[in-house]
Amino acid sequence: MSKQCDLCGFTEPLPFTCKFCGNSFCYNHRLPESHNCPGLILYKQKIHDTGKLYHHKTEVKVHRSGTPAFRSVNNFLSLLKGNASLAILTVAVISFLLELIPGYFSYFSLYPVDMFLQPAKFVINLITHMFLHAGPMHLLFNMMFLYFIGTELERRIGSRQFIIVFLVSGIVAGIGYSIWSLFIIGNPYASAVGASGALFGVFAALA
Structure with a gap:
């Protein structure tokens, strides 16, 4: 079903729906980076704030191996880099x-x-x-x-x-x-x- 791109207005026979913001886009603007997707920005911020990955409304906790002390050392070493x-x-x-x-x-x-x-x-x-x-x-x-x-x-x-x-x-x-x-x-x-x-x-x- 044809639909206009929400960014440039081009009629796309097979529109692409962004999984982050839900809007429809043409081939040239299908990637989140190509249409400055606000949903992608919020998604990255959410991961940063919570330490969790979110996919299709299902959150998956990021796997962190080791004890809290070991993770703290790893975090500190990453900071030093x-x-x-x-x-x-x-x-x-x-x-x-x-x-x-x-x-x-x-x-x-x-x-x-x-x-x-x-x-x-x-x-x-x-x-x-x-x-x-x-x-x-x-x-x-x-x-x-x-x-x-x-x-x-x-x-x-x-x-x-x-x-x-x-x-x-x-x-x-x-x-x-x-x-x-x-x-x-x-x-x-x-x-x-x-x-x-x-x-x-x-x-x-x-x-």
């Missing part, structure tokens, strides 16, 4: 807790003297020292800065570029500190920890 700032913050907090392990703090700190004595370890510690902090307040202020400033930069340039800016800034700051300690103040054993150098780079990139 799209938020580099939060991922870095999480690693820093975990690393701060690991500092309770004897030897952890000193092993992953950046020592300028290692530039010559242990070059391989020095290269590794150029990264690891960014995730160590000398105390709770040191961690708190750095992570607050990362959360408020870092997330804004990440929003502007994307997660991948943000990670590059953060790591490169921290590495350059670590090398600069080591050269300064070795050749300017003559204290090769003064260790460096913290994300301050990386965060200065983040701030500079945002400015």
